[in-house]
Amino acid sequence: xxxxxxxxxxxxxxxxxxxxxxxxxxxxxxxxxxxxxxxxxxxxxxxxxxxxxxxxxxxxxxxxxxxxxxxxxxxxxxxxxxxxxxxxxxxxxxxxxxxxxxxxxxxxxxxxxxxxxxxxxxxxxxxxxxxxxxxxxxxxxxxxxxxxxxxxxxxxxxxxxxxxxxxxxxxxxxxxxxxxxxxxxxxxxxxxxxxxxxxxxxxxxxxxxxxxxxxxxxxxxxxxxxxxxxxxxxxxxxxxxxxxxxxxxxxxxxxxxxxxxxxxxxxxxxxxxxxxxxxxxxxxxxxxxxxxxxxxxxxxxxxx
Amino acid sequence: xxxxxxxxxxxxxxxxxxxxxxxxxxxxxxxxxxxxxxxxxxxxxxxxxxxxxxxxxxxxxxxxxxxxxxxxxxxxxxxxxxxxxxxxxxxxxxxxxxxxxxxxxxxxxxxxxxxxxxxxxxxxxxxxxxxxxxxxxxxxxxxxxxxxxxxxxxxxxxxxxxxxxxxxxxxxxxxxxxxxxxxxxxxxxxxxxxxxxxxxxxxxxxxxxxxxxxxxxxxxxxxxxxxxxxxxxxxxxxxxxxx
Numbered sequence: 001x002x003x004x005x006x007x008x009x010x011x012x013x014x015x016x017x018x019x020x021x022x023x024x025x026x027x028x029x030x031x032x033x034x035x036x037x038x039x040x041x042x043x044x045x046x047x048x049x050x051x052x053x054x055x056x057x058x059x060x061x062x063x064x065x066x067x068x069x070x071x072x073x074x075x076x077x078x079x080x081x082x083x084x085x086x087x088x089x090x091x092x093x094x095x096x097x098x099x100x101x102x103x104x105x106x107x108x109x110x111x112x113x114x115x116x117x118x119x120x121x122x123x124x125x126x127x128x129x130x131x132x133x134x135x136x137x138x139x140x141x142x143x144x145x146x147x148x149x150x151x152x153x154x155x156x157x158x159x160x161x162x163x164x165x166x167x168x169x170x171x172x173x174x175x176x177x178x179x180x181x182x183x184x185x186x187x188x189x190x191x192x193x194x195x196x197x198x199x200x201x202x203x204x205x206x207x208x209x210x211x212x213x214x215x216x217x218x219x220x221x222x223x224x225x226x227x228x229x230x231x232x233x234x235x236x237x238x239x240x241x242x243x244x245x246x247x248x249x250x251x252x253x254x255x256x257x258x259x260x261x262x263x264x265x266x267x268x269x270x271x272x273x274x275x276x277x278x279x280x281x282x283x284x285x286x287x288x289x290x291x292x293x294x295x296x297x298x299x300x301x302x303x304x
Numbered sequence: 305x306x307x308x309x310x311x312x313x314x315x316x317x318x319x320x321x322x323x324x325x326x327x328x329x330x331x332x333x334x335x336x337x338x339x340x341x342x343x344x345x346x347x348x349x350x351x352x353x354x355x356x357x358x359x360x361x362x363x364x365x366x367x368x369x370x371x372x373x374x375x376x377x378x379x380x381x382x383x384x385x386x387x388x389x390x391x392x393x394x395x396x397x398x399x400x401x402x403x404x405x406x407x408x409x410x411x412x413x414x415x416x417x418x419x420x421x422x423x424x425x426x427x428x429x430x431x432x433x434x435x436x437x438x439x440x441x442x443x444x445x446x447x448x449x450x451x452x453x454x455x456x457x458x459x460x461x462x463x464x465x466x467x468x469x470x471x472x473x474x475x476x477x478x479x480x481x482x483x484x485x486x487x488x489x490x491x492x493x494x495x496x497x498x499x500x501x502x503x504x505x506x507x508x509x510x511x512x513x514x515x516x517x518x519x520x521x522x523x524x525x526x527x528x529x530x531x532x533x534x535x536x537x538x539x540x541x542x543x544x545x546x547x
Contacts, residue, residue, distance in 0.1 A: 023522055029530030045524070057342075057350035060517040062307040071523065074516065201311035202385055204346040268522055 002283045003293040006040075008237055008260045009159040009184035011093055011119050013040035015282075016250065016294060017275045020241050020264035021046050021097040021122060021163070022071065024272075027084055035092045038276035040260070044085055046097040046124050047113065048133075049105055051077035055129075056208040061197050066216015066243065067265055068195050070129035070209035073099060078112050086116040093119035095161070101132045103144075103151035110155040121158045123148065126165035126190035128213045134190070140168045142177040153182035163187035166219070166226045166242060167194075172233035179234045187239040187262060188226045192219045215265040219243040224256050231257025231299055245269055247281020254294055255301040307520060309344060311385045314378055315360065320441045321434075324366045324408055325376055332359040333389060337396070337416035338510055338539040341388030342518040345374055352515050352534070354412040354487075355389060364441070366408035390519030392539050394508055396420070399482030403430045403451075404472050404496050406488020410442045412510050412539075413487055417449050425449045429475065433468035433488070437461035469495040476503060483507070484542075497542030507542030 004015040018041045024030040025045035034042050054074025061068050075081065078098070088094045096118035098109040106123055113121065125145055127134030138144055149162055162178040164171060166189040175186050191213025197206050205211075220243030227240045240253035241262030250261045266274050282294075291297060316328040333341070335355050343363070344350040349371045356362045365375050378384065394416055403413045410432055417428055428449075433456040434440045440462070446453045455463030456471045464471050469492055476484075476499055486496040487510035500507035513526040513533040521535030531537065531544065 024524035024527070024532075026524045027527050027530070030524045030527045030532075033530045054516070056348070057516060057518065058344060060520055060522065062305055062520075064305060067520070067522075069517075071516065074525070199309055199311070199346070199385065201309075201383070202346045206309070206344070208347075208349070265522065268520055 001292070002286050004279055004282060006259055006294055008239070009120065009161070011041070011159055013093065013260060015040040015275070015279050016254070016260040017278060018095070018239060018260055018262050019043055020262035021124065023264040023267060026075065028088065031094070032090065033272055034275070035090050037272040037274065038279055039092060040275070041093040041095055041119070043095040043097050043122060043262075044081065045075055046073060046099045047075055047078045047081040047109065048073055048099055049078055049109060051075065051080065058206050058208060061206045061212065063195070063197055065218025066214060067268070068193065068197060068207060068212035068214050069191065070207045070212035072130050072209060073127070073133060078109055082112060082116050085118070088117050095120045095122050097122045097124060099124045099127065099133050101137055103148045106148050107151040107155045110152045114156045114158055118158065120161055121152070121156055122161040122163055122187060123152055124163040124190065126163055128165065128167060128191060128194040129209055129211055135165055135167065140165050140174070142170065142173045145174050146177040146181050149178045149181035149183050159184040161185045161187050161239065164189045166190065166192050166222050171226055172229055175230050175234045179236050183236060185237045185239060185259070186230060186234060187241055188223065188230055189241060191215045192222055192242065215242065217243050217245070220249060224252055227253055227258050228256040228301065231302065245274065245278070247278050247285055250278055250282055251285055251297060254297045255299070257299045257302065259298065307387055309385050309387050311383050314380055314382050314384055317378070317380055320364060322438050324364055324441045326356065327363050327365060327378065327384065329361045329363070329384060331361050333361045334358070335389035336393030337419050338393035338412050339389040339391045340538060341386040342390065342515070343375070343384065343386045345371065346385070348374055350518065352518055354415070354510070356411045356415055357418060358415070364408065364411040388519060390534065392537060394485055394510075394539050397483030397506055400427050400429070400480065402472065402475060402481045402484045403428060404468050404484065404486040404488070404492070405430070405432045406468055406492045407434050407439065408441060409488030409510070411487075413485060414442050414445060416485060417446060417451055422450065425451055428452065429454065431456065431468050431471050431475070433457065433471070435459065468492060469499075472496055473499055476500070476505070481505060486510070486542075493542075494545040497545040500542050501546045508539050509542050509545060511538045511540060513538075
């Protein structure tokens with residue numbers, strides 16, 4: 001009997017696969033479909049203090065190795081979000097996600113969102129394409145990460161996940177800063193970049209915001225390397241997110257040191273049932289290699 | 305890579321009604337009735353448009369906001385950039401079909417009628433409704449195909465005075481159809497879907513929604529009761545609208 005379950009900062013997941021934030025997470029009905037697709041936990045699309053329109057279209061463009069997006073945090077705001085997700089009654093855990101411009105605002109949102117049945121809270125300090133948030137607000141430094149993590153930690157007892165960017169050099173120290181201020185897990189990470197794609201017939205960048213965060217298969221090696229680095233830098237669990245879409249990809253991330261794995265763009269390539277497919281692939285591999293669970297694989301690549 | 309932009313020339317612009325223009329493009333598209341493309345106007349926005357004809361490709365655009373206002377300013381010879389086709393097409397039944405269109409919702413239904421061989425077009429009954437006579441699109445085009453065309457206007461300026469749903473209700477009571485297809489305002493399609501559901505008649509609706517990623521199916525913006533309109537639609541069985 002193969003056991004795919006994992007313990008992520010005290011939350012038991014039936015499998016290590018988490019729906020990444022920003023994918024199909026605007027409403028409960030969509031998240032419930034992802035639950036039926038076999039996911040271990042779902043993350044809502046990040047909520048802001050006020051409703052946001054986001055950037056005009058195009059907000060997503062395909063390139064050879066995946067997609068680039070600049071959605072600009074289109075969401076209905078924390079008040080509507082709390083109502084939308086407040087009735088979550090699935091066994092599969094719901095992870096809350098918030099973004100804000102300052103530590104103070106993050107703390108306010110954390111206080112509000114913990115009133116609904118979320119099992120963990122993710123704070124995102126790493127968006128590469130929205131003025132006033134994430135990297136464009138200077139949140140991708142150790143100092144800012146420490147300050148924001150500390151402020152949120154004071155307001156909630158929920159397991160706290162800090163989502164970092166793969167686009168900065170200093171990730172080890174940034175993750176350490178989050179760990180020291182009480183983070184329970186690191187999500188590594190957000191989209192890479194920003195990048196740009198120009199349509200040569202129109203001589204114009206395609207994304208309306210011109211630049212966007214890269215996701216999909218092209219960024220997988222960066223995810224693996226970042227997780228590998230973090231596994232040596234911090235003791236708290238790591239969620240590997242970025243370009244992972246098969247059972248082999250997930251096993252690779254776990255060997256690098258991940259406890260769980262975020263999947264987003266993979267849904268485009270393999271459908272909403274990607275979670276069931278990846279679980280079957282992992283089970284097959286584990287059986288073929290005489291492993292009984294995922295714990296025995298974690299960080300294995302560090303022994304070589 | 306599937307989601308690639310194509311830039312083509314506009315070869316003709318036709319005025320359809322006071323609000324609607326048809327844009328004929330210097331390209332053909334391999335698409336089925338009910339599918340749509342995402343049209344990108346650089347530095348402005350990107351929106352979905354139902355395909356009206358595939359060869360040459362034609363789009364029909366009603367002026368409803370800033371995007372379509374800019375679209376209407378395009379002229380013969382100008383470039384148009386789009387990606388697609390996207391979406392699930394209509395499942396076209398054999399036999400007598402009833403098409404119910406509200407305003408510019410007529411576009412994908414015209415593609416459906418066009419795609420049938422001439423003999424079958426004569427078995428089509430098309431109900432087109434609008435506020436006034438001036439806003440009824442595609443009446444001549446459907447008549448040219450040999451379809452039976454019934455009109456309704458809210459002000460009674462031509463045809464039946466009232467709503468398409470009343471006209472469709474009467475038709476469904478009197479005649480037998482093998483399939484009903486509807487596109488237009490949500491409340492109209494809901495009513496049509498309910499009428500068909502009650503009489504156990506096959507019915508499909510083409511839904512409209514705000515799209516962001518548009519056809520990719522990742523952002524979730526267009527979710528309707530958990531169904532992705534951009535990818536799993538825009539055509540759904542009418543039961544999606546029946547509570």
